[in-house]
Amino acid sequence: MKTIQLILGPSILLAGLLTGSAAAQADTLPPTLAGETFVADTPFPSGDSTGCTNGDGTGTFTYHFQGTASGPYPGTFVEDVSVTAGAPVLPDTFTRLTAFHATFTITSVTGGVTGTKDLAPGASGLAYCSLGRHHRATFAAPSLTYSAAISSGGHTNTDEGTASATLQYAHPFSESFLTSEGLSPTTKDQCKKDGWMDYPQFKNQGQCVAYVNHQQ
Incomplete structure (x- = not known):
């Protein structure tokens, strides 16, 4: 029995070390942006809107928002948005979000x-831009794509996924990160040094290095 323990003991210990190493390696990455939300600190019209070049609700307008970020990256956010409202969906109502x-x-x-x-390829939404005294602008963008660089722990990683955003009159600007790839x-x-194991999309170090080379 003692002999068996001497033989199996190192093997079990080695397996434990390897498992622990893999677990520790997998814990080194920061979270993705999935589940992150933005809310502007003050209600509409908190941003500086410009544009609204036409009188029928169409045109391009921009906003600068800053507010609270919640979720995996709690803190503050700053965002500059450009929206284009295209052809009217119905007369004197919302127009189509085209950009x-x-x-x-x-x-x-x-x-x-x-x-x-x-705006996600092939997607659309609703938007409206008013040239009235209060210069109101609103939009609903349910299908967006995002690309982000996340710096944490001395490293930078990229993240991509889907998001949605809305701005309604007398309501705060809100945005949600829905899914991540x-x-x-x-x-x-x-x-290197088994770092490729952090990324489930790669089967080995060579695939990981090839990906980085392709991005540069």
Whole structure:
């Protein structure tokens, strides 16, 4: 019995060390942006709207928002949004959202995040731009895509996924990060020393390095 313990003991210990190493390796990545939400600190019209070049609710307008970020990266956010309202859906009502682009920054104890959002290919939404005295503008963008760089723990990773955003009259600006495709490395060093195991999309170090090379 003692002999069996001497033989199996090191094997069990080695397996435990390998399992522990893999678990520790998997814990090194920060969270994705899935579940993150933005809310502007003050209600509409908190941003500086410009544009509204036409009198029928169509045109391009921009906003600068800053407010509270909640979720995996709690803290504050700043976002600049450009929206284009196209052909009217119904007379004197909402027009079709034909373009959406935003740049954003999150300041959080979890990490620093910078990124962009755009209207998903083939998607649309609703928007309206008024040239009245109060210069009202509103939009609903249910299908956006985002791309972000997340800096945490001395490393930077990229994250991509889907999001949605709304701005309604007399309501705060709100935005949600809905899904994520998972984090990806930005340097070859992140692939070495079993670092590639952090990223389930890669089967080995070579695939991880090849991905980084393709992005550069």
